[in-house]
Amino acid sequence: MVHKQPRMPTWSRPKGRAKIEDVAREAKVSSATVSRVLNHPAIVRQELRDKVARAIAKLSYTRDSAGRALKSGRTRTIGAIVPTLGLSIFADGIEALQNRLSESGYTLLIANAQYDQQRELQEMRSLLERGIDGVVLVGDSHSLELRTLIRQASVPVITTYVSKASKGMPAIGIDNEVATRELTRYLLDIGHVSFGIIANVPPSNDRSRARLEGVQKSLAQAGIDLKSTQVIKADHSLGQGRSAFRQLMTDHPEVTAVICTTDSLAIGAIAEARKLGFKVPQSLSITGFDDIELAGQVDPPLTTISVPAGEIGRGAADYLINAISGLSIPKSIQLPYRLIMRGSTAPPPPSRTRKNSHAKPIRNR
Amino acid sequence: MVHKQPRMPTWSRPKGRAKIEDVAREAKVSSATVSRVLNHPAIVRQELRDKVARAIAKLSYTRDSAGRALKSGRTRTIGAIVPTLGLSIFADGIEALQNRLSESGYTLLIANAQYDQQRELQEMRSLLERGIDGVVLVGDSHSLELRTLIRQASVPVITTYVSKASKGMPAIGIDNEVATRELTRYLLDIGHVSFGIIANVPPSNDRSRARLEGVQKSLAQAGIDLKSTQVIKADHSLGQGRSAFRQLMTDHPEVTAVICTTDSLAIGAIAEARKLGFKVPQSLSITGFDDIELAGQVDPPLTTISVPAGEIGRGAADYLINAISGLSIPKSIQLPYRLIMRGSTAPPPPSRTRKNSHAKPIRNR
DNA sequence: TTGTAAGCGTTATCAA
DNA sequence: TTGATAACGCTTACAA
Numbered sequence: 001m002v003h004k005q006p007r008m009p010t011w012s013r014p015k016g017r018a019k020i021e022d023v024a025r026e027a028k029v030s031s032a033t034v035s036r037v038l039n040h041p042a043i044v045r046q047e048l049r050d051k052v053a054r055a056i057a058k059l060s061y062t063r064d065s066a067g068r069a070l071k072s073g074r075t076r077t078i079g080a081i082v083p084t085l086g087l088s089i090f091a092d093g094i095e096a097l098q099n100r101l102s103e104s105g106y107t108l109l110i111a112n113a114q115y116d117q118q119r120e121l122q123e124m125r126s127l128l129e130r131g132i133d134g135v136v137l138v139g140d141s142h143s144l145e146l147r148t149l150i151r152q153a154s155v156p157v158i159t160t161y162v163s164k165a166s167k168g169m170p171a172i173g174i175d176n177e178v179a180t181r182e183l184t185r186y187l188l189d190i191g192h193v194s195f196g197i198i199a200n201v202p203p204s205n206d207r208s209r210a211r212l213e214g215v216q217k218s219l220a221q222a223g224i225d226l227k228s229t230q231v232i233k234a235d236h237s238l239g240q241g242r243s244a245f246r247q248l249m250t251d252h253p254e255v256t257a258v259i260c261t262t263d264s265l266a267i268g269a270i271a272e273a274r275k276l277g278f279k280v281p282q283s284l285s286i287t288g289f290d291d292i293e294l295a296g297q298v299d300p301p302l303t304t305i306s307v308p309a310g311e312i313g314r315g316a317a318d319y320l321i322n323a324i325s326g327l328s329i330p331k332s333i334q335l336p337y338r339l340i341m342r343g344s345t346a347p348p349p350p351s352r353t354r355k356n357s358h359a360k361p362i363r364n365r
Numbered sequence: 366m367v368h369k370q371p372r373m374p375t376w377s378r379p380k381g382r383a384k385i386e387d388v389a390r391e392a393k394v395s396s397a398t399v400s401r402v403l404n405h406p407a408i409v410r411q412e413l414r415d416k417v418a419r420a421i422a423k424l425s426y427t428r429d430s431a432g433r434a435l436k437s438g439r440t441r442t443i444g445a446i447v448p449t450l451g452l453s454i455f456a457d458g459i460e461a462l463q464n465r466l467s468e469s470g471y472t473l474l475i476a477n478a479q480y481d482q483q484r485e486l487q488e489m490r491s492l493l494e495r496g497i498d499g500v501v502l503v504g505d506s507h508s509l510e511l512r513t514l515i516r517q518a519s520v521p522v523i524t525t526y527v528s529k530a531s532k533g534m535p536a537i538g539i540d541n542e543v544a545t546r547e548l549t550r551y552l553l554d555i556g557h558v559s560f561g562i563i564a565n566v567p568p569s570n571d572r573s574r575a576r577l578e579g580v581q582k583s584l585a586q587a588g589i590d591l592k593s594t595q596v597i598k599a600d601h602s603l604g605q606g607r608s609a610f611r612q613l614m615t616d617h618p619e620v621t622a623v624i625c626t627t628d629s630l631a632i633g634a635i636a637e638a639r640k641l642g643f644k645v646p647q648s649l650s651i652t653g654f655d656d657i658e659l660a661g662q663v664d665p666p667l668t669t670i671s672v673p674a675g676e677i678g679r680g681a682a683d684y685l686i687n688a689i690s691g692l693s694i695p696k697s698i699q700l701p702y703r704l705i706m707r708g709s710t711a712p713p714p715p716s717r718t719r720k721n722s723h724a725k726p727i728r729n730r
Numbered sequence: 731t732t733g734t735a736a737g738c739g740t741t742a743t744c745a746a
Numbered sequence: 747t748t749g750a751t752a753a754c755g756c757t758t759a760c761a762a
Binding site: 062063064065069075077084085086091092094098099102107108109110111123125126127130131153238271274293298299 | 382425427428429430431432434435440442449450451453456457459460463464467470472473474475476477488490491492493494495496517518602603604607632633636639640658659662663664
C-alpha cells in the first residue's frame with residue numbers, strides 16, 4: 001500500500017532559522033536580554049545567562065548578520081582585491097590574511113582584478129556595496145577613482161607587497177627596489193659586469209617596475225651601461241622565461257648574469273639555459289624574486305629574494321582590525337626581505353671578469 | 366596666523382553614504398519608486414526613471430546590501446571553503462569561481478580549512494551566519510555535523526574536484542579513480558610491471574585516496590602484486606616527493622614506473638631521480654596528477670592527468686546560481702580529465718619487461 | 731538588572 | 747503608474 005508523502009507547502013520560507021524572538025520566548029526573557037547575553041554577557045545575571053544559553057543551544061540559534069549589520073553599520077567583513085590568485089605569492093598572502101581574520105571573527109570577501117584597473121574599480125564598488133569594514137589591495141598603482149571611492153566610503157584600507165604609503169594609503173610589504181639593489185650589488189661584488197634582465201611588466205605592475213628600477217639604478221651606480229635589448233619584457237609565466245632567455249642570449253652572448261623579476265621567469269630561464277647548454281652557475285648566473293616553494297628545489301637551487309607573504313597577510317589583517325576599532329596606525333609597515341643565496345649564482349668565468357670586459361669605467365664614484 | 370581646523374564632531378557616523386530616501390527627495394519621488402527603478406525599471410514611467418537615474422548619479426548612491434539582505438533574505442553572496450589556497454589547483458578554481466560569480470552580481474566569501482574538519486565546520490558556521498546564498502566545498506569527506514548544518518540552513522551546496530554526489534551532495538569534477546586507472550593502464554600497456562607509488566595522504570583527502578585506489582585496482586586487475594613498501598605516503602610538497610622517491614628506490618630498486626598522486630610530488634621525484642643518476646624516462650618512468658603550469662616545463666616534461674580547475678570553478682558558480690533561482694539541477698557533473706602524455710614516461714628498459722619480471726601471472730581474467 | 735520600543739535601509743503589499 | 751507603509755532581525759536608549 002503506497003502512502004502519499006506528506007506534501008510540503010507549495011512554498012515554505014527558505015529559512016526555518018530561529019530568530020532572537022524565538023530564543024527569548026524559549027528562555028522566557030525579552031529579546032533585549034538575549035541580545036545582551038550575546039554581546040555583553042557581563043551585564044546580565046548568571047541565571048538568565050544560563051537560561052538563554054540553553055535556549056540558544058536548543059534552537060541552535062545563530063545571529064542573522066543582516067539585521068546586525070543594518071543596526072550596527074558593521075559587517076565584520078573585510079574585502080580583498082588581488083591581481084590574481086594564480087601566483088602563489090598572492091594565494092599565500094590571502095590564506096594568511098583569512099586565517100588571521102577568522103581568528104578575530106571576520107570573514108573575507110575576495111575578488112581578483114586580473115591586473116585591470118577597470119575591473120578593480122568595479123570589484124571595489126561591489127565590495128563597498130556589501131558594506132565591508134576594511135579593504136586590502138595589492139601594490140600602489142590604483143586609479144584615482146578607486147582612491148576617491150575608498151575615501152568617500154571612509155573605509156580603512158591597506159595596500160600590500162609594497163612598503164611605502166602612496167598618496168596617503170598605508171602599505172605593508174617589502175621595498176622591492178632596495179631588494180633588487182642589494183641583489184644586483186651582490187652580483188657585482190662577485191665580479192659580474194655584463195647583465196641581462198628578464199622583467200615581467202604587465203600593465204600597472206608597480207612591484208615589478210620597482211624591481212627593475214632597483215637593478216638599473218644599481219648598475220648605473222656601478223657605471224655599467226645597459227642597452228635596451230638587455231632588458232627583455234615578459235609576463236610571469238615559465239614559458240615566457242624560456243623564450244625571453246633565448247632572445248636575451250642570442251642578442252647578448254656576453255651576458256654572465258641574468259636577473260629575473262620573478263622566480264617563475266628565472267626557473268624558465270634556467271630550464272632553457274640547461275637546454276641550450278649553458279652551465280649554471282659556472283658560466284652563467286641566474287636570479288629570481290619571491291622565493292616560491294619551487295625555488296629551492298630546482299637544479300641548481302635558485303638565488304632569490306624572499307618575500308614574506310604570510311607576514312604580509314597577517315600584518316594587513318592586524319592593521320585593519322586595529323584601524324576599525326579606532327586604533328589608527330597611520331604608518332606603513334616595512335617588512336624585511338631576505339636575499340637567499342643558493343646555487344644558481346657564482347662568480348663569472350675568469351675570462352669574463354671586469355678586467356677584460358667592455359664595461360665603461362666607473363662613473364659615479 | 367594659525368587657524369584652527371574645523372573640529373570634527375567627537376563621533377561622526379562613519380558613513381556619509383546616501384540612502385534611498387535621499388535619492389527620493391532629490392528626484393522628488395517616493396522611495397518606493399526609487400526602489401522600483403532599481404529592481405524593476407520596466408514598471409516605471411520613462412520620465413521618472415530618468416529623474417531617478419540622475420539623482421542616483423548625482424548622489425552616487427549605491428544600495429546598502431544590509432537592508433536589502435534583511436528584507437529579501439538574500440545576500441547575493443556565495444561562500445567557499447577550500448583545504449588551502451596554497452595549491453594552484455585550488456587557487457585556479459577559486460579564481461574562476463569568483464570571476465563567474467562576479468559576472469552575475471555575486472561576491473565570494475572565502476575560507477580555508479587546512480584539511481581540518483573541525484576548522485571546516487567552524488568556518489561553515491561563520492559563513493552561514495553571514496547568510497550566504499550558496500556554498501562551495503571541496504571533496505567528499507565532510508563531517509556529519511557539517512552536512513547537517515548545511516541541510517538545516519537549506520542552502521544550496523556543491524562540492525568540487527570529485528565527480529560523484531556523496532550522501533546527497535551534488536558534485537562537479539573529475540573521477541579521480543578512473544583517471545589513475547587509465548594512467549596505470551597506459552603504463553601497463555607500454556610494458557611496465559614493477560611499480561612504485563608516492564601518494565599524498567593528509568587526513569580527509571579523499572581525492573588522493575581515490576587516485577591511489579585507481580592505481581591499486583588497475584594493478585590488481587593486471588595481476589600485479591603491490592607490497593605495502595611500494596606505496597610511500599607523503600604530504601604534497603616537492604621536498605617530500607624527493608625523500609619519498611629516495612626511500613622507494615632504496616627499498617625497491619626493481620621499480621620502473623613511479624606514479625605520484627600530485628605533480629608536485631612527481632616533480633620532486635624527478636629532481637631526486639636526476640640527482641641519483643636515474644635516467645628519466647629511459648630507465649624510469651614518473652607520472653604526476655593535476656597538470657600544473659610547471660608540469661610541462663620541467664625536464665623531462667611530466668606525463669600527468671589534467672584537472673580542469675577553471676571549468677570546475679565556473680561550473681560550480683553556474684550550478685549554484687541556477688539552484689538559487691530555483692532551477693534545481695540535482696545531478697552531479699562529471700567533467701572530463703585528460704591524460705597528458707609527455708616525456709617523463711617511456712617503455713621500461715628491455716631487461717625489465719614482463720618476460721623476466723617477478724610479477725605473478727595474471728589472476729583476474 | 732531587565733523589558734519596551736524605536737529604528738537601521740530596503741522591498742513589497744496595498745491603495746490611490 | 748505611483749505613494750504610503752509595514753515588515754525583515756537586530757541592537758540600544760530609555761524606562762522600569
